[in-house]
Amino acid sequence: MMLININPAQKSVGVLSLPRDLWVEIPDFGGSRINQANFIGDGNAYPGGGGPALAMETVAANFGVRVDKYLLVNFDVFTTIVDTLAPNGVPVTVSEWIDDPDYPDDRYGTIHVKFEPGEQRMNAETLLQYARTRATDGGDFDRARRQQQALDAVRAEVLSAGGMINFLSQAFTLWDALQGNYRTNLELNDIVALGDLMGEIKREDIHYRVIDNLYAFPGLSPQGEQVLYPDFAGIRDLILDTFYAQAQLSQAEMKARADEENPLVYVFNGTQVVGLAGDTRDWLLAKGVRVDEIGNDVTNARALTEIREYGRYHETAKYLAALMGLPEDRILRSGDGLIAEGVLVALGRDAVEIIGG
Incomplete structure (x- = not known):
């Protein structure tokens, strides 16, 4: 599930992914995984729109976010839209090796899918596999980030030269052709207007976040099922940071905020480049940044440099990302155990250019 907040006045977008196993209170039905809200609402003919109506009320009741519109799609919608709007595929940079021998196919079996680090152009089916696989250490959390990455890649392709014209020319045909594969309370004119608006929003004003293992903790439901219990206070702060991001801070202001957090800072080399750390x-x-320890982590050859938070040190992570010219989607909340607490600069092959540029 993704919550998307669009601010037409400020021309900004916030995208927040919620894990499917998040244990929440479903209005009128009690505690359950958040992904059950739609199923329960449909099964009980929930007033006002069935499953989507109950899912929207569940988000509002638990996180204080009013949801106005919904869009529920299946995989056919995703692949058809990508094939239509980006017939030559979309460029995606894979940050780590992914090897999934048990990826579910469309015949209730499995196939073996692999992705090597680096930039590659993916067609619709490959992009769907990339967005769906859970075969990384971060499991569902990593999958949520890849889904956001796939969404952003399609957005960039649509906004490329001629892409928006193609989108507008195909919107009516897709709307009719895909009937039965989606549910929404949006009108076609709303979608066309959103497409126009996205052309006016800069990439740096799109903020992607994931409710991950810093904001949800594993446990057992009353029925003994494995679920994630939300840190509601932390999630409220995350929502504010995602949906109501402040104006761009100066580097001096960012440094001041980082200095207040004052975490340990680590630099680990995830490449074969000797001495890079x-x-x-x-x-x-x-540049005035204290580094407490350097080391190596070559278990997975990395294509892209990341800033990883171990604990809540988001201001420091944002400052380091800004210094290195990294987008905010390279900031990850991590629980891989490489360090106990602090902020880790995980170097990829692009680091040579970053520090040498």
Whole structure:
């Protein structure tokens, strides 16, 4: 499930992914996984729109976010839209090796899918596989980030030269052709208007976040099922940061906020480039950033540099990302155990260019 907040006045967008196993209170029905709200609403003919209506009320009741519109789609909608709007595929940068021998196919069996680190152009079916697989250490949390990455890749392709004209010309045909594969209270004119608006929103004003293992904790439901219990206070702060992001701060303001957090800072080399961690430490020191420890992590050869939070040090992570010219979707909340607490700069192959540029 993704919550999307669009602010036409500020021309900004916030996208927040909620894990399917999040244990919440479903109005009139008690505690359950959040992904059950739609099923329960449909099964009980919930007033005002069945499953989607109950899902929207569930979000509002638990997180204080009023949801006005909904769009529920199946995989056919995704692949058809991508094939139509991006017939040559979309470029996606894979950050780590993915090897999934048990990816579910459309015949209730499994197939073996693999993705190598680096940029590649994916057609609709490959992009769907990339967005659906859970075969990484972060499981569902990583999958949510890849889904956001896939959404952003399609957005960029649609907004490329000629892409928006193609979208507007195909919107009416797709709307009719895909009937029965989606449910929504949006009108076609709403979707066309949103497409126009997206052309006016800069990438840096789109904020992607995931409710991950810093905001939800594993446990057992009263029925003994494995679920995730939300940290409601932390999620409220995350919602504010995602949907109501403040104006761009200066680097001096960002540094001041990072200094208040004052976490330990680590730099680990995830490449085969000898000495890259030390060189990056020296580069950061020259910019006034204390580095407490350097090391190596070559278990997965990485294509992209990431900033990983271990604990709540988001201001420090944002400052380091800004110094290194990284987009905010390279900031990850991590629980992989590489460090106990602090902020880790996980170097990928692009780090050579970052510190040498």
